[in-house]
Amino acid sequence: MPSQPTPPVDSARLMSIQSYLLAEEDKHPGATGRFTWILSAIGLATKFIAARCRRARIENVLGALGTENVQGETQQKLDVIANETLLSCLGSRAGLAIVASEENEEPLLLRTETDGERPYIALFDPLDGSSNLDTCGSVGTIFSILQHDRRADSPHEAIRQPGTQQVAAGYVLYGPSTVMVLTTGHGVQMFVLDPTIGSFLLVEENVRIPETAKTYSLNEAYTATFPEEYQRYLAWAHESGYSSRYSGAMVADVHRVLVKGGVFMYPPTQKAPNGKLRLMYEANPMAMLVEQAGGKAYSGLQRTLEIEPEALHQRTSVIMGSAAEVDHVLDHLRG
Ligand code: AHG
Ligand code: MN
Ligand code: MN
Numbered sequence: 001m002p003s004q005p006t007p008p009v010d011s012a013r014l015m016s017i018q019s020y021l022l023a024e025e026d027k028h029p030g031a032t033g034r035f036t037w038i039l040s041a042i043g044l045a046t047k048f049i050a051a052r053c054r055r056a057r058i059e060n061v062l063g064a065l066g067t068e069n070v071q072g073e074t075q076q077k078l079d080v081i082a083n084e085t086l087l088s089c090l091g092s093r094a095g096l097a098i099v100a101s102e103e104n105e106e107p108l109l110l111r112t113e114t115d116g117e118r119p120y121i122a123l124f125d126p127l128d129g130s131s132n133l134d135t136c137g138s139v140g141t142i143f144s145i146l147q148h149d150r151r152a153d154s155p156h157e158a159i160r161q162p163g164t165q166q167v168a169a170g171y172v173l174y175g176p177s178t179v180m181v182l183t184t185g186h187g188v189q190m191f192v193l194d195p196t197i198g199s200f201l202l203v204e205e206n207v208r209i210p211e212t213a214k215t216y217s218l219n220e221a222y223t224a225t226f227p228e229e230y231q232r233y234l235a236w237a238h239e240s241g242y243s244s245r246y247s248g249a250m251v252a253d254v255h256r257v258l259v260k261g262g263v264f265m266y267p268p269t270q271k272a273p274n275g276k277l278r279l280m281y282e283a284n285p286m287a288m289l290v291e292q293a294g295g296k297a298y299s300g301l302q303r304t305l306e307i308e309p310e311a312l313h314q315r316t317s318v319i320m321g322s323a324a325e326v327d328h329v330l331d332h333l334r335g
Contacts, residue, residue, distance in 0.1 A: 034095025082126035129249020140251025163284030163305035213261025275317030
């Protein structure tokens with residue numbers, strides 16, 4: 001069948017992320033704009049990070065910095081640049097009380113609240129999959145927004161909230177194009193950066209994840225060290241005609257699952273018995289997006305968003321994606 005011609009951009013419906021957020025704010029009488037202001041800081045920071053990633057080879061900022069982050073992982077130069085960019089853009093936003101990042105051991109208390117408004121907390125993985133940069137592979141930024149409970153004794157205590165409490169979550173994928181996928185708890189919206197005008201433009205409202213697709217995404221080289229139930233799932237998937245895709249950047253892999261369906265997993269391994277991914281700024285925001293798009297997200301047999309966190313940098317295993325595909329994995333975990 002001849003392919004359909006691509007429809008031209010509908011300039012009558014052009015909607016930037018700023019316009020989208022302001023229109024959303026209008027629907028909530030009493031909204032003060034602080035939340036919108038925080039999301040716009042993330043938009044600005046990620047546009048800057050996208051540009052730095054694109055110029056990384058030319059600016060000679062590829063490769064490792066020679067330092068380790070709090071989790072003993074080698075920091076890439078761009079991990080640090082991305083972190084500083086987000087901290088600097090978010091730091092000036094009055095509605096933000098606390099920021100916490102993969103690259104900083106401690107959460108940062110920006111301000112103790114003043115004017116009666118309930119302030120927010122932002123958690124982020126500034127650059128996910130950063131080792132992909134050396135090979136011009138996709139990387140991303142992941143963020144999670146919580147409300148600050150002023151009764152908390154310390155920033156650590158304030159951020160210890162389960163993923164169900166997130167008021168917004170999203171990621172930005174720096175690939176052939178720069179894509180922002182965002183939820184504020186009312187479905188999932190997708191924006192693409194138009195570099196010619198410097199704006200994220202709305203390209204899809206209410207993104208829905210396909211119900212099923214025979215694709216799994218995990219680091220299959222670790223199979224021998226996965227718990228047996230995962231090995232049985234993989235044997236079943238091999239017999240059932242599945243395909244696999246894995247880029248080494250969670251943002252890129254989950255984005256593909258969101259668009260095309262399938263299941264993304266990082267099971268417990270011998271090296272990382274609790275899983276490798278971080279609950280607060282990797283698993284939880286991605287789990288919220290996947291659920292808001294109609295999919296499922298689990299850590300073992302527990303819904304990821306219901307895990308009661310103990311620490312900012314705690315790790316978890318993850319199984320997330322199309323509902324039917326997550327169910328196939330859970331069926332194997334139940335035995
Ligand atoms: P980060 O670069 O922020 O440390 O995250 C890397 C993560 C995640 O993006 C990816 O899914 C996973 O690590 C890949 O780990 P393996 O190399 O062990 O498969
Ligand atoms: Mn990461
Ligand atoms: Mn990272």
